[in-house]
Amino acid sequence: GAGVSQSPSNKVTEKGKDVELRCDPISGHTALYWYRQSLGQGLEFLIYFQGNSAPDKSGLPSDRFSAERTGGSVSTLTIQRTQQEDSAVYLCASSLVGGNSYEQYFGPGTRLTVT
């Protein structure tokens, strides 16, 4: 079946511009996560959506970052007034909730470069 997809695969933007990154989770997965991997840094959690519950935004690094999930499916991560330190690979993952399995399945990522 179709896995997690993300678009665009690469994005180059100028400092100060806003960007939107998109994630299409696996159909039927109710949980959706955003992570990022910066150069020299590990993978870090950003935000988590589960069903109709309020999102867990505890990993967002600043108020320039926001995300939404429409209709319980597609999610968009928005970064306003981008800075060079925002350059990273942004990864989306989805998972089923319930049962005994809690594995998250990742998309290919969006490589963001802020110049």
Added chain:
Amino acid sequence: DQQVKQNSPSLSVQEGRISILNCDYTNSMFDYFLWYKKYPAEGPTFLISISSIKDKNEDGRFTVFLNKSAKHLSLHIVPSQPGDSAVYFCAASIKAAGNKLTFGGGTRVLVKP
């Protein structure tokens, strides 16, 4: 404060031999542990997981061992194959807290033919 650590940044192993990757954690609240494999320019691929109520889980060539008292887990790959060459990440989560993954820094594995 790094809650999940992989102290070996790299590992080289001969094809057919065993690869052993190690991971330590500090947060005793973690109750679910996972290993992911990552190739360049791709997202992490799930390999195997283990709940904190178990001490071993096996899936084909991959076995994960969990030692809760030592807050240590390991991934054994046997036999190692050239296609296993990748970066391996250990991750931990708390199921009641939404399963947000906390990752280790990764171990780069090179399997030599």
